[in-house]
Amino acid sequence: MLTHDKPVTRAWVLHPDLKSDPARRAPEPALEEAVALAAALPDLDVVGSDVVRLPKIQPGMLFGSGKIDELKTVFHDNEVELVLIDGPVTPVQQRNLEKKWGVKLLDRTGLILEIFSDRARTSEGVLQVEMAALSYQRTRLVRAWTHLERQRGGLGFVGGPGETQIEADRRAIDEQLNRLRKQLAKVVKTRELHRASRAKVPFPIVALVGYTNAGKSTLFNRLTGAEVFAKDMLFATLDPTMRKIILPTGDEVIMSDTVGFISDLPTQLVAAFRATLEEVLDADLIVHVRDISHPQTEEQSQDVMTILHDLGVAEEAPLIEVWNKTDLLEGEERDAILNQAARMDDLYAISAVSGEGMDALLAAIAEKVKDPRSEETLSLGFADGKKRAWLFDQGIVTEERPSDDGYDVDVLWTNLQKERFSRLE
Structure with missing residues (x-):
């Protein structure tokens, strides 16, 4: 991912316009949105942008060879360090384009992940971003880099003999995802407690x-x-x-x-x-x-x-x-x-x-x-002190009578208050 303590990075935004795509969006507004996305990162300087018409997608390079050479000249002349492609880019396409252009490349998903990473503030938000980033990275481990195809020996401590680097990296990501899920479960539980308290x-x-x-x-x-x-x-x-x-x-x-x-x-x-x-x-x-x-x-x-x-x-x-x-x-x-x-x-x-x-x-x-109010009589036991106190705190009790098991309480309340009351323990 991008690091945010570096000097400003010169970036160029490309929006591939594939006319045969049934989900195709109007290219000019889409490019404008992509540039705005890039501008959301503080260490990027968007020095240019283009809509690139695509008759068809080239499996290995995304664009045709002529357009790739043309863009390489543009990037070189403008000292571009990062190219942002507003759309999906396969790991193979990313590797080939980075090698051809001599720049770092991010697709739309990678860019949005960077923004989420930069913006998330709460512990839950940070964990969610990390999990999303790891899931994304895991999909990039498909022959994206040649070093991942090497076999490595291993003594059985980290990976068995003959395990490939790509399998080891994928397993490491899965282990980290499991750790993050456990952390997130604790955070979400705390959040649920906060929500339960709000229900009161x-x-x-x-x-x-x-x-x-x-x-x-x-x-x-x-x-x-x-x-x-x-x-x-x-x-x-x-x-x-x-x-x-x-x-x-x-x-x-x-x-x-x-x-x-x-x-x-x-x-x-x-x-x-x-x-x-x-x-x-x-x-x-x-x-x-x-x-x-x-x-x-x-x-x-x-x-x-x-x-x-x-x-x-x-x-x-x-x-x-x-x-x-x-x-x-x-x-x-x-x-x-x-x-x-x-x-x-x-x-x-x-x-x-x-x-x-x-x-x-x-x-x-x-x-x-505004919720219409309705009348209802509740039967509360002697052990329901908290519920009884809550009803009086809300100012919705119209009458209360002692009963054999506790109290009969007449209330005039809204559907929302009734729902909140049902959540009380």
């Missing part, structure tokens, strides 16, 4: 989700007054941050800012960061933040909804859509967006930077998390 707090959870760089962290900061790292940079947030806010109605909710989604997210990372997105699974309301000024805003929205579905977020989960960055729109385009948002339910046009539309959004959040 009768506050709804509102999760901000959206494509990376949609402005979630800026909105989070405006709503909560928190100093979360918010920058015009992809993947600025990797670990969820949670803050309590008081709505205009006086109700309190917990606001959660989550990692941004992105198209073609490596499968290793979707799996590894599922726990990071647990807050979304538990959310009482999902606020989908979109950068409405982005030319690919519809495609980004589809990517977000696809990932939410893959994560198991129920389609019937309450959801508000927010069209952010209206301050970047002008004239008729801006008027059309504002008028469209005004006509649609659960859709709000805002600017997290200027504060436009905040009042309407907060009112909508308050309405969505």
Whole structure:
């Protein structure tokens, strides 16, 4: 991986445009996103970028020989040290291109892993990144380097006689993955305890989700007054941050800012960061933040909804859509967006930077998390002191009567409070 204590590395970004690919994205916006991804790493200086048209993929070199020679001249003239290819590159292709161009090469998965590694802050996030990186590295051990094909003798302490270097390296990675999984299990258990303690707090959870760089962290900061790292940079947030806010109605909710989604997210990372997105699974309301000024805003929205579905977020989960960055729109385009948002339910046009539309959004959040109350009588035993105390703390007890085994308690509560109560031990 890249090390972040070195001088700035001169990088060039390539987006291969394979017209026969059914999942092909518009090349220019895709290249722009790839350049923004590269810019998210502090020690990279992106000195150039290109869309490379591909009639077909060359198995050994990805590109044709003419294009490879042409790019070699470009890289040499611009003193390029690192080439970032916005797409999958096989280990063999990587080895051959690095040898031909005399540069280091990273594909899209490798680049995103570098960004995740640079951004992860919590112990869980760091472990998840390490596991994803090791899983990725393991796939690169397929004849990627000639030294891995050597047989080595061995005395049976590390690897048996005749074990190849590639098998030994793969086994070492598997052992490290097992160690990390055990560490992660402990961290996740601690996280579950925190979640269980939050269950005792009768506050709804509102999760901000959206494509990376949609402005979630800026909105989070405006709503909560928190100093979360918010920058015009992809993947600025990797670990969820949670803050309590008081709505205009006086109700309190917990606001959660989550990692941004992105198209073609490596499968290793979707799996590894599922726990990071647990807050979304538990959310009482999902606020989908979109950068409405982005030319690919519809495609980004589809990517977000696809990932939410893959994560198991129920389609019937309450959801508000927010069209952010209206301050970047002008004239008729801006008027059309504002008028469209005004006509649609659960859709709000805002600017997290200027504060436009905040009042309407907060009112909508308050309405969505408002839960109708119902009456119920609970029978509590003498040993249920904690549960009884919790009910009184919530201010939802209307009457209490002693019974043979303890107390009959009349409560007036919301469905959310009922669910929280059921989790108490």
